[in-house]
Amino acid sequence: MYRQVDDFLQEWSNASNGTLQVLQALTDDKLDQSIVEGHSTLGWLGWHLVGAAGYFSYLAGLKVPSIRQEDPVPTTAAEIVTAYESVAKGIKEEVAKLANEDLLEVVNGFTAPMPKGAILRVLIDHQTHHRGQMTVLLRQAGLPVPGVMGPTKEMQ
Numbered sequence: 001m002y003r004q005v006d007d008f009l010q011e012w013s014n015a016s017n018g019t020l021q022v023l024q025a026l027t028d029d030k031l032d033q034s035i036v037e038g039h040s041t042l043g044w045l046g047w048h049l050v051g052a053a054g055y056f057s058y059l060a061g062l063k064v065p066s067i068r069q070e071d072p073v074p075t076t077a078a079e080i081v082t083a084y085e086s087v088a089k090g091i092k093e094e095v096a097k098l099a100n101e102d103l104l105e106v107v108n109g110f111t112a113p114m115p116k117g118a119i120l121r122v123l124i125d126h127q128t129h130h131r132g133q134m135t136v137l138l139r140q141a142g143l144p145v146p147g148v149m150g151p152t153k154e155m156q
Contacts, residue, residue: 002117005098012095015124016088018148019049022134023084025143026077033141042137045130046080047073052130053087056123057094060116061107064090095120 002008023046031043040048047067054066065086074080103117110122131148138145145152 001115002103002120004100005095005103008095008103008117008120009092011124012088012092012120015127016084016091018146019127019131020081020084020088021146021148022131022138023049023077023081025138025146026080027143028076030138030141030143031073031075031077033137035137035140040133041073042134042141043073043077043080045134045137046077046084047071049127049130050080050083050087052126053084053091053123056119056126057087057091059107059109059114060119060123061105062091062094064094091123 002011026042026046031046032041034041051067051069051071054064057064058066065083067083074083098116103115103120105116106113107116107119108114109119135145135148135152139153144154147155
């Protein structure tokens with residue numbers, strides 16, 4: 001859980017930049033790549049990261065651009081990247097307006113009340129989880145895997 005706004009902003013900067021690198025590695029022709037038929041695709045996962053960031057922000061009381069749950073997965077990687085850039089920037093700007101005490105405020109969470117700082121922690125953890133899934137799919141699709149958390153095979 002975050003108790004200091006600056007701590008979140010520093011982690012968000014790193015986490016959102018890493019996610020952006022993964023999203024920028026997508027290509028239109030590989031958006032349908034999944035581990036096996038019927039599982040999450042690169043396009044769906046990328047769009048899910050956009051939507052989830054908006055939803056977590058909503059729970060934390062932030063006013064950021066977000067997509068509607070019923071919005072279809074875009075057909076171009078560029079649309080996913082642009083939407084993510086918008087929500088990531090909005091989160092940074094909105095959290096920067098908060099005081100440290102605001103992170104302790106309890107709001108309605110997923111299944112129970114949670115402090116805003118806990119929701120923001122889950123936002124980053126959730127994003128990291130799906131970003132990891134996407135790196136596997138990028139490699140499976142024959143696309144370069146960016147070195148988000150350290151060097152990758154492509155960087156050697």
